[in-house]
Amino acid sequence: MNIQFKKGVLELCVLALLTKKNMYGYDLVNEISKNIDISEGTIYPLLRRLKNVGYVTTYLQESQEGAPRKYYKLTLSGQKVTDEMQKDWNVFVESVGNLLRGGDINE
Amino acid sequence: MNIQFKKGVLELCVLALLTKKNMYGYDLVNEISKNIDISEGTIYPLLRRLKNVGYVTTYLQESQEGAPRKYYKLTLSGQKVTDEMQKDWNVFVESVGNLLRGGDINE
DNA sequence: ATTAGTACCTTGTATAATAAGGTACTTTGT
DNA sequence: ACAAAGTACCTTATTATACAAGGTACTAAT
Numbered sequence: 001m002n003i004q005f006k007k008g009v010l011e012l013c014v015l016a017l018l019t020k021k022n023m024y025g026y027d028l029v030n031e032i033s034k035n036i037d038i039s040e041g042t043i044y045p046l047l048r049r050l051k052n053v054g055y056v057t058t059y060l061q062e063s064q065e066g067a068p069r070k071y072y073k074l075t076l077s078g079q080k081v082t083d084e085m086q087k088d089w090n091v092f093v094e095s096v097g098n099l100l101r102g103g104d105i106n107e
Numbered sequence: 108m109n110i111q112f113k114k115g116v117l118e119l120c121v122l123a124l125l126t127k128k129n130m131y132g133y134d135l136v137n138e139i140s141k142n143i144d145i146s147e148g149t150i151y152p153l154l155r156r157l158k159n160v161g162y163v164t165t166y167l168q169e170s171q172e173g174a175p176r177k178y179y180k181l182t183l184s185g186q187k188v189t190d191e192m193q194k195d196w197n198v199f200v201e202s203v204g205n206l207l208r209g210g211d212i213n214e
Numbered sequence: 215a216t217t218a219g220t221a222c223c224t225t226g227t228a229t230a231a232t233a234a235g236g237t238a239c240t241t242t243g244t
Numbered sequence: 245a246c247a248a249a250g251t252a253c254c255t256t257a258t259t260a261t262a263c264a265a266g267g268t269a270c271t272a273a274t
Contacts, residue, residue, distance in 0.1 A: 002192065004115025004261065005199045007230055011111075016207045026252050035202040042231050044254060049230090066251030067239045085109065086207060092112045093200050095142040100123045100193060111230065114261055133221050149262050151223060156261090173220030174270045 001037050010038060011046060012089055015074065015082040018056065024069035047072060055081055108144050117145060118153060119196055122181065122189040125163065131176035154179060162188055 013032055017023060023031070025043050032038045050056045055078030063069050074082070120139055124130060130138070132150055139145045157163045162185030169175050181189070 001199065002115050002195050003231060003259090004118075005196065007114035007261080008109050008111025009203055010231080013203065013206045016209075020209055024252080025254095032206065035206050036199070039232055040253085041233065041235095041255085046230080048254090063240090063251080065240070067237090067253060069252070088109050089112065089203070089207075092108065092143070096116055096120065096196070099120045099139065099142050100196075102123075102127055110228095110262060114230080117262080131221075132223095146263055147222085148224085148264060148266095153261085155223090170220075170270090172271070174222060174268090176221070 006036065006038075009089065010036070010042065011050070012082070012085045014043070014046060014050065015055065015078060016086065018072055018074045019079065019082055022071045022073045024061075024071050026069070028072075050078070054078070113143065113145075116196065117143070117149065118157070119189070119192045121150070121153060121157065122162065122185060123193065125179055125181045126186065126189055129178045129180045131168075131178050133176070135179075157185070161185070 029040055029043050056072045058070050058072055061069050136150050163179045165177050165179055167175050
Protein backbone atom coordinates (compact mmCIF):
# COMPACT_ATOMS: atom_id res chain seq x y z
CA MET A 1 0.00 0.00 0.00
CA ASN A 2 1.34 3.36 -1.04
CA ILE A 3 2.15 5.29 2.13
CA GLN A 4 1.74 8.61 0.39
CA PHE A 5 -1.90 7.93 -0.43
CA LYS A 6 -2.67 8.11 3.27
CA LYS A 7 -1.29 11.58 3.84
CA GLY A 8 -4.06 13.66 5.30
CA VAL A 9 -6.69 10.97 4.84
CA LEU A 10 -5.89 9.19 8.08
CA GLU A 11 -6.73 12.41 9.87
CA LEU A 12 -10.09 12.36 8.13
CA CYS A 13 -10.59 8.70 9.04
CA VAL A 14 -9.92 9.34 12.71
CA LEU A 15 -12.22 12.35 12.77
CA ALA A 16 -14.96 10.47 10.94
CA LEU A 17 -14.81 7.59 13.42
CA LEU A 18 -15.00 10.03 16.31
CA THR A 19 -18.23 11.47 14.92
CA LYS A 20 -19.85 8.15 15.81
CA LYS A 21 -18.48 7.61 19.28
CA ASN A 22 -15.64 8.59 21.57
CA MET A 23 -12.67 6.28 21.17
CA TYR A 24 -9.18 5.78 22.58
CA GLY A 25 -5.99 5.54 20.56
CA TYR A 26 -5.41 1.83 20.65
CA ASP A 27 -9.03 1.26 19.69
CA LEU A 28 -8.72 3.64 16.73
CA VAL A 29 -5.66 1.77 15.49
CA ASN A 30 -7.54 -1.52 15.55
CA GLU A 31 -10.66 -0.08 13.96
CA ILE A 32 -8.83 1.66 11.14
CA SER A 33 -6.60 -1.37 10.60
CA LYS A 34 -9.64 -3.34 9.45
CA ASN A 35 -9.61 -1.22 6.31
CA ILE A 36 -6.21 0.47 6.08
CA ASP A 37 -2.72 -0.39 7.28
CA ILE A 38 -1.80 1.91 10.12
CA SER A 39 0.75 1.88 12.90
CA GLU A 40 0.62 3.22 16.45
CA GLY A 41 3.50 5.51 15.69
CA THR A 42 1.19 7.30 13.30
CA ILE A 43 -1.94 7.50 15.40
CA TYR A 44 -0.56 8.94 18.61
CA PRO A 45 1.21 11.91 17.04
CA LEU A 46 -1.87 12.47 14.90
CA LEU A 47 -4.15 12.52 17.95
CA ARG A 48 -1.81 14.94 19.64
CA ARG A 49 -2.04 17.24 16.62
CA LEU A 50 -5.81 17.05 16.62
CA LYS A 51 -5.86 18.00 20.27
CA ASN A 52 -3.38 20.85 19.80
CA VAL A 53 -5.52 22.47 17.12
CA GLY A 54 -8.66 21.98 19.19
CA TYR A 55 -10.52 19.44 17.09
CA VAL A 56 -10.74 17.00 20.00
CA THR A 57 -10.64 16.95 23.77
CA THR A 58 -9.54 14.03 25.90
CA TYR A 59 -10.48 12.35 29.15
CA LEU A 60 -9.02 9.37 30.98
CA GLN A 61 -10.95 6.27 31.92
CA GLU A 62 -9.80 3.17 33.78
CA SER A 63 -9.86 -0.19 32.12
CA GLN A 64 -10.14 -3.75 33.42
CA GLU A 65 -7.83 -4.98 30.71
CA GLY A 66 -4.67 -2.92 31.04
CA ALA A 67 -3.46 0.62 31.23
CA PRO A 68 -5.99 3.45 31.56
CA ARG A 69 -7.50 4.60 28.30
CA LYS A 70 -7.34 8.12 26.95
CA TYR A 71 -10.58 8.81 25.16
CA TYR A 72 -10.88 11.36 22.38
CA LYS A 73 -14.02 13.38 21.84
CA LEU A 74 -14.79 15.71 18.93
CA THR A 75 -15.25 19.39 19.63
CA LEU A 76 -17.71 21.54 17.70
CA SER A 77 -14.91 22.92 15.54
CA GLY A 78 -13.72 19.36 15.03
CA GLN A 79 -17.14 18.40 13.72
CA LYS A 80 -17.20 21.28 11.26
CA VAL A 81 -13.74 20.48 10.00
CA THR A 82 -14.68 16.85 9.57
CA ASP A 83 -17.67 17.80 7.42
CA GLU A 84 -15.54 20.03 5.22
CA MET A 85 -12.72 17.54 4.94
CA GLN A 86 -15.12 14.82 3.93
CA LYS A 87 -16.56 17.00 1.16
CA ASP A 88 -13.04 17.93 0.04
CA TRP A 89 -12.10 14.28 -0.05
CA ASN A 90 -15.09 13.32 -2.16
CA VAL A 91 -14.40 16.12 -4.62
CA PHE A 92 -10.76 15.16 -4.77
CA VAL A 93 -11.47 11.49 -5.41
CA GLU A 94 -13.86 12.40 -8.19
CA SER A 95 -11.31 14.77 -9.74
CA VAL A 96 -8.65 12.10 -9.71
CA GLY A 97 -11.15 9.67 -11.15
CA ASN A 98 -11.80 12.05 -14.03
CA LEU A 99 -8.11 12.29 -14.77
CA LEU A 100 -7.52 8.55 -14.55
CA ARG A 101 -10.46 7.73 -16.75
CA GLY A 102 -8.75 9.93 -19.31
CA GLY A 103 -11.76 12.07 -18.88
CA ASP A 104 -10.94 15.51 -19.95
CA ILE A 105 -13.94 17.66 -19.12
CA ASN A 106 -13.46 19.53 -22.38
CA GLU A 107 -13.36 16.59 -24.75
CA MET B 108 -7.94 21.82 -1.29
CA ASN B 109 -6.04 19.71 1.19
CA ILE B 110 -2.43 19.54 0.04
CA GLN B 111 -1.87 16.29 1.86
CA PHE B 112 -4.53 14.48 -0.15
CA LYS B 113 -2.36 14.85 -3.21
CA LYS B 114 0.68 13.09 -1.81
CA GLY B 115 1.49 10.24 -4.10
CA VAL B 116 -1.61 10.70 -6.23
CA LEU B 117 -0.11 13.35 -8.46
CA GLU B 118 2.50 10.82 -9.46
CA LEU B 119 -0.29 8.48 -10.47
CA CYS B 120 -2.05 11.28 -12.36
CA VAL B 121 1.06 12.10 -14.35
CA LEU B 122 1.72 8.47 -15.16
CA ALA B 123 -1.90 7.89 -16.14
CA LEU B 124 -1.87 10.84 -18.55
CA LEU B 125 1.35 9.57 -20.09
CA THR B 126 -0.31 6.24 -20.88
CA LYS B 127 -2.41 8.11 -23.42
CA LYS B 128 0.21 10.22 -25.11
CA ASN B 129 3.65 11.69 -24.62
CA MET B 130 3.51 15.09 -22.95
CA TYR B 131 5.83 17.85 -21.77
CA GLY B 132 5.92 19.33 -18.29
CA TYR B 133 4.11 22.57 -18.90
CA ASP B 134 1.41 20.70 -20.76
CA LEU B 135 0.99 18.26 -17.87
CA VAL B 136 0.59 21.15 -15.45
CA ASN B 137 -2.19 22.63 -17.57
CA GLU B 138 -3.91 19.31 -18.14
CA ILE B 139 -3.89 18.29 -14.49
CA SER B 140 -4.91 21.79 -13.41
CA LYS B 141 -8.26 21.26 -15.13
CA ASN B 142 -9.09 18.83 -12.36
CA ILE B 143 -6.64 19.42 -9.51
CA ASP B 144 -4.66 22.41 -8.26
CA ILE B 145 -1.01 21.87 -9.05
CA SER B 146 2.07 24.07 -9.34
CA GLU B 147 5.11 23.86 -11.58
CA GLY B 148 7.30 23.55 -8.53
CA THR B 149 5.65 20.21 -7.95
CA ILE B 150 5.63 18.82 -11.45
CA TYR B 151 9.23 19.31 -12.46
CA PRO B 152 10.81 17.62 -9.46
CA LEU B 153 8.24 14.85 -9.81
CA LEU B 154 9.13 14.29 -13.46
CA ARG B 155 12.78 14.19 -12.52
CA ARG B 156 12.03 11.50 -9.94
CA LEU B 157 10.08 9.47 -12.48
CA LYS B 158 13.00 9.64 -14.87
CA ASN B 159 15.54 8.73 -12.19
CA VAL B 160 13.67 5.54 -11.29
CA GLY B 161 13.21 4.67 -14.94
CA TYR B 162 9.46 5.04 -15.32
CA VAL B 163 9.86 7.56 -18.12
CA THR B 164 12.33 8.63 -20.75
CA THR B 165 12.60 12.07 -22.29
CA TYR B 166 13.30 13.69 -25.63
CA LEU B 167 13.49 17.31 -26.71
CA GLN B 168 11.40 18.86 -29.43
CA GLU B 169 11.37 22.42 -30.76
CA SER B 170 8.32 24.57 -30.47
CA GLN B 171 7.00 27.53 -32.48
CA GLU B 172 5.60 29.07 -29.33
CA GLY B 173 8.54 29.39 -26.97
CA ALA B 174 11.31 27.38 -25.43
CA PRO B 175 11.92 23.81 -26.63
CA ARG B 176 9.70 21.20 -25.02
CA LYS B 177 10.93 18.21 -23.08
CA TYR B 178 8.59 15.34 -23.78
CA TYR B 179 8.10 12.47 -21.35
CA LYS B 180 7.39 8.96 -22.53
CA LEU B 181 6.43 5.97 -20.38
CA THR B 182 8.78 3.02 -20.25
CA LEU B 183 7.57 -0.55 -19.96
CA SER B 184 8.30 -0.60 -16.23
CA GLY B 185 6.48 2.72 -15.98
CA GLN B 186 3.41 1.19 -17.55
CA LYS B 187 3.44 -1.72 -15.15
CA VAL B 188 3.83 0.55 -12.15
CA THR B 189 0.99 2.73 -13.39
CA ASP B 190 -1.31 -0.27 -13.59
CA GLU B 191 -0.44 -1.36 -10.07
CA MET B 192 -0.71 2.13 -8.63
CA GLN B 193 -4.10 2.60 -10.21
CA LYS B 194 -5.36 -0.62 -8.64
CA ASP B 195 -3.87 0.38 -5.29
CA TRP B 196 -5.56 3.74 -5.52
CA ASN B 197 -8.96 2.22 -6.28
CA VAL B 198 -8.64 -0.18 -3.36
CA PHE B 199 -7.53 2.62 -1.09
CA VAL B 200 -10.42 4.90 -2.05
CA GLU B 201 -12.87 2.09 -1.42
CA SER B 202 -11.31 1.34 1.96
CA VAL B 203 -11.54 4.95 3.02
CA GLY B 204 -15.09 5.03 1.76
CA ASN B 205 -15.93 2.06 3.97
CA LEU B 206 -14.50 3.82 6.99
CA LEU B 207 -16.22 7.11 6.26
CA ARG B 208 -19.56 5.49 5.67
CA GLY B 209 -19.18 4.12 9.16
CA GLY B 210 -19.07 0.85 7.43
CA ASP B 211 -17.39 -1.67 9.60
CA ILE B 212 -17.02 -4.84 7.58
CA ASN B 213 -17.86 -6.91 10.64
CA GLU B 214 -21.08 -5.19 11.64
C1' DA C 215 12.62 47.82 -26.03
C1' DT C 216 9.30 46.00 -23.30
C1' DT C 217 5.71 43.05 -22.04
C1' DA C 218 3.20 38.62 -22.02
C1' DG C 219 3.15 34.00 -22.72
C1' DT C 220 5.52 29.61 -23.17
C1' DA C 221 8.63 26.42 -21.09
C1' DC C 222 12.15 24.92 -18.35
C1' DC C 223 14.54 24.54 -13.63
C1' DT C 224 16.20 24.81 -8.34
C1' DT C 225 16.23 25.73 -3.31
C1' DG C 226 14.18 25.87 1.16
C1' DT C 227 10.21 24.82 4.02
C1' DA C 228 6.30 22.38 5.92
C1' DT C 229 3.75 18.33 6.76
C1' DA C 230 2.65 13.60 7.67
C1' DA C 231 3.49 8.52 8.08
C1' DT C 232 6.49 5.16 9.89
C1' DA C 233 9.96 2.26 12.18
C1' DA C 234 11.90 1.45 16.18
C1' DG C 235 12.34 2.21 20.33
C1' DG C 236 10.39 2.83 25.23
C1' DT C 237 7.01 2.77 29.73
C1' DA C 238 3.41 0.74 32.56
C1' DC C 239 -0.63 -1.90 33.73
C1' DT C 240 -3.35 -6.50 34.02
C1' DT C 241 -4.09 -11.30 33.45
C1' DT C 242 -2.52 -15.97 32.95
C1' DG C 243 0.50 -19.75 33.46
C1' DT C 244 4.21 -22.01 36.06
C1' DA D 245 6.78 -15.20 43.21
C1' DC D 246 7.92 -14.66 38.49
C1' DA D 247 7.67 -14.43 33.51
C1' DA D 248 5.17 -13.80 29.35
C1' DA D 249 1.51 -11.90 26.61
C1' DG D 250 -1.73 -8.57 25.71
C1' DT D 251 -3.42 -3.88 26.40
C1' DA D 252 -2.42 0.93 26.18
C1' DC D 253 0.24 4.82 26.10
C1' DC D 254 4.25 7.69 24.22
C1' DT D 255 8.70 9.76 21.63
C1' DT D 256 12.51 10.37 18.30
C1' DA D 257 14.67 10.16 13.85
C1' DT D 258 13.88 9.23 9.09
C1' DT D 259 11.64 9.56 4.70
C1' DA D 260 8.78 11.35 1.12
C1' DT D 261 6.25 14.76 -1.25
C1' DA D 262 4.02 19.28 -2.37
C1' DC D 263 4.69 24.03 -2.73
C1' DA D 264 6.16 28.89 -2.73
C1' DA D 265 9.31 31.69 -4.47
C1' DG D 266 12.69 32.42 -6.93
C1' DG D 267 15.27 32.06 -11.46
C1' DT D 268 16.54 31.36 -16.89
C1' DA D 269 15.51 31.62 -21.83
C1' DC D 270 12.88 31.76 -25.99
C1' DT D 271 9.04 33.88 -29.12
C1' DA D 272 5.53 37.05 -30.61
C1' DA D 273 3.22 41.20 -30.24
C1' DT D 274 3.07 46.10 -28.87
